[in-house]
Amino acid sequence: MSPHPLIVHINKHVHLTEAQVATVLSHFQLQTFAKKEHLIQEGNICKNLFFVSKGCLRLYFMNEKGQEQTIQFALETWWMTDLMAFEKSGESGFSIQALEKVEVMAITNESLEKLLCEVPQLERYFRKVYQRAYSASLLRVKYLYTMSKDIFYEHFASLYPEFVQRIPQKVLASFLGFSPEYLSELRKKKTVEKK
Amino acid sequence: MSPHPLIVHINKHVHLTEAQVATVLSHFQLQTFAKKEHLIQEGNICKNLFFVSKGCLRLYFMNEKGQEQTIQFALETWWMTDLMAFEKSGESGFSIQALEKVEVMAITNESLEKLLCEVPQLERYFRKVYQRAYSASLLRVKYLYTMSKDIFYEHFASLYPEFVQRIPQKVLASFLGFSPEYLSELRKKKTVEKK
Numbered sequence: 001m002s003p004h005p006l007i008v009h010i011n012k013h014v015h016l017t018e019a020q021v022a023t024v025l026s027h028f029q030l031q032t033f034a035k036k037e038h039l040i041q042e043g044n045i046c047k048n049l050f051f052v053s054k055g056c057l058r059l060y061f062m063n064e065k066g067q068e069q070t071i072q073f074a075l076e077t078w079w080m081t082d083l084m085a086f087e088k089s090g091e092s093g094f095s096i097q098a099l100e101k102v103e104v105m106a107i108t109n110e111s112l113e114k115l116l117c118e119v120p121q122l123e124r125y126f127r128k129v130y131q132r133a134y135s136a137s138l139l140r141v142k143y144l145y146t147m148s149k150d151i152f153y154e155h156f157a158s159l160y161p162e163f164v165q166r167i168p169q170k171v172l173a174s175f176l177g178f179s180p181e182y183l184s185e186l187r188k189k190k191t192v193e194k195k
Numbered sequence: 196m197s198p199h200p201l202i203v204h205i206n207k208h209v210h211l212t213e214a215q216v217a218t219v220l221s222h223f224q225l226q227t228f229a230k231k232e233h234l235i236q237e238g239n240i241c242k243n244l245f246f247v248s249k250g251c252l253r254l255y256f257m258n259e260k261g262q263e264q265t266i267q268f269a270l271e272t273w274w275m276t277d278l279m280a281f282e283k284s285g286e287s288g289f290s291i292q293a294l295e296k297v298e299v300m301a302i303t304n305e306s307l308e309k310l311l312c313e314v315p316q317l318e319r320y321f322r323k324v325y326q327r328a329y330s331a332s333l334l335r336v337k338y339l340y341t342m343s344k345d346i347f348y349e350h351f352a353s354l355y356p357e358f359v360q361r362i363p364q365k366v367l368a369s370f371l372g373f374s375p376e377y378l379s380e381l382r383k384k385k386t387v388e389k390k
Contacts, residue, residue: 063341071336083330093337116319123318124311130325135278137332141266142288144339145372146258177340 005053006105009077013128014121024122027115028105033098046085046092048106052078055102056163058171059094070175073099075163079129099167149177153186200248201300204272208323209316219317222310223300228293241280241287243301247273250297251358253366254289265370268294270358274324294362344372348381 003011006028007021016024028051033039040046042061050057052074059072059080071094074080082092086109107115116122143152153176157164164172173183198206201223202216211219223246228234235241237256245252247269254267254275266289269275277287281304302310311317338347348371352359359367368378 061337061341069340071340072333083326083333087326087330093334120315120319123322124315127318127322127325130322130329131278131282134325134329134332135282137329137336138267138278139288140336141332141339142256144336145264145266146256 004105005077006051009051010122010125013125016119016121020119020121023118024115027111028107031104031106033102033104035098035100035102037098037102038095039098039102039104040082040092040094040096042093042095043091045089046082047089047108049079049081049083049086049109049112050074050096050104050106052076052080053103053105055098055100056166057096057102057104058099058167058175059096060174061094068095068174070171073163073167073175075160079133099171150186152176153178153183154190157190199300200272201246204246205317205320208320211314211316215314215316218313219310222306223302226299226301228297228299230293230295230297232293232297233290234293234297234299235277235287235289235291237288237290238286240284241277242284242303244274244276244278244281244304244307245269245291245299245301247271247275248298248300250293250295251361252291252297252299253294253362253370254291255369256289263290263369265366268358268362268370270355274328294366345381347371348373348378349385352385 003021004025007016007024010016010024030053031039031050033055039048039050039057054076056076057074057080058070059074059082060068060070063069072080080096082094082096084090085092085094089109116126143155156176169183170180173180176183178186198216199220202211202219205211205219225248226234226245228250234243234245234252249271251271252269252275253265254269254277255263255265258264267275275291277289277291279285280287280289284304311321338350351371364378365375368375371378373381
């Protein structure tokens, strides 16, 4: 049997013994969600941190105009939660929704703390996960301040070409701060330029 | 002799032996900078990660209008660098400048990797540092998308009242996306409301 994607991902950064693999897996719960189903609803207690084994998630909040504002996506091997709410078992400031049929490994904060004591090598793994997430977010803030929307789209599409095809146009437009119509125009323009 | 602020901060999260404290300190270099001096210049190789022992730093970049856009501050016990450039020893996409006379502990990426092998407990410490930084940045992105500037200022001033007094108004205005004049008006208004 091939190892679970979570174990494959951890093993890229730290080596786990077979016993440790079993310990890790024992703390997680496999959960599946249908397309459009919610993993977390804004305002509810944020109980879980999710590792995406299959499919794609988005993180969004309701803005003051009552529109859903997507600010993050998670593909296979990415982690997602409202981290601040998760740590405090507080109310989530975001919703997390499945964009496709999704399979995740879910862990509670209590289980994670236990697991980090039992398998301290995971500190290194999560240090790397958060370090990468934080360094990307610094760049993200820079883009939010400075980049024109067209350039942000180009940048995003060149980094994640497959992804841009996978997610609904409406959701991608919200993430980029476009109207869906504008995004559609932009994509047509880019396709013509490529020919 | 009282322990260095870096050791005090690490000891809040993990326990170090005396020998480990010595190892930690041996990997860092104490550096001091005068007010307005640069620790990193945008476009130069990003060699160091900084822990602020005394004073205050800002991280900024030059936007397309040729204006300095501040996107982050670091007070005592905060860490600062262009993390992505630091990891790759690449060109920094940001400048880091001292807002006051500053004392930092600087470490290169190579030294940090060595140190993490020699004192593996630090993985936990840095996991916590990055986790906190990442969870704060998620909230930051939400604010950038949604909050009115006045509310962002209020929020920021209530979280860091002492800090708002400490930093130059011009720099704070840039961070908040205000003109310095608007910020001055807003502060007068808030002072009047409090009376």
